[in-house]
Amino acid sequence: MARSDHEGDPELTAAEQVDAIMLALQALVGIAAQSVTTVEDRVTLPQLRVLVLIASRGTLNLNALAAAMNVHPSNASRACDRLVAAGLLRRTESSLDRRNLVLELTEEGGELIAALVDHRREAISAVLERVPQSRRRALVNAMRAFGEAAGESSAGNAWRLGWHS
Numbered sequence: 001m002a003r004s005d006h007e008g009d010p011e012l013t014a015a016e017q018v019d020a021i022m023l024a025l026q027a028l029v030g031i032a033a034q035s036v037t038t039v040e041d042r043v044t045l046p047q048l049r050v051l052v053l054i055a056s057r058g059t060l061n062l063n064a065l066a067a068a069m070n071v072h073p074s075n076a077s078r079a080c081d082r083l084v085a086a087g088l089l090r091r092t093e094s095s096l097d098r099r100n101l102v103l104e105l106t107e108e109g110g111e112l113i114a115a116l117v118d119h120r121r122e123a124i125s126a127v128l129e130r131v132p133q134s135r136r137r138a139l140v141n142a143m144r145a146f147g148e149a150a151g152e153s154s155a156g157n158a159w160r161l162g163w164h165s
Helices: 014-037 045-057 062-069 073-085 107-129 133-149 155-160
Strands: 089-093 101-105
Touching: 014 107, 045 062, 045 073, 045 089, 045 101, 045 107, 062 073, 062 101, 073 089, 101 107
Parallel strands: none
Antiparallel strands: 089 101
């Protein structure tokens, strides 16, 4: 579709609206993918998913983690074994039920997630600096409305990559 300037034109077609969101999505996916490269020498994408789920939900037991990942508990367990061995995840007995093990990030695991989030924030900030100041409020409002319409609840957890269900 040819690009045209519709600033001030409230009558964008549905296709033009979708194309605009797809363009922004392409940029945001690029930022997210680039941030993953900052940790790919330490963890695989499935292992990163484990860390992100635990970082976003707090401590989990293995069954809850497997359910959140929609995988068999044995697959989740293998990923956790590797993360424990790498010093990024800790397994401890639950204070409520000693038969149950809980999974939590180690300090090093938390730092890995923090580095990922920091990379994304810096990349997004660099892009925002190229958006004219006069258009930023409208952009922020539009992005917030889009996120809320999609069922997202907090920008503070936006780094989760949609791995919250």
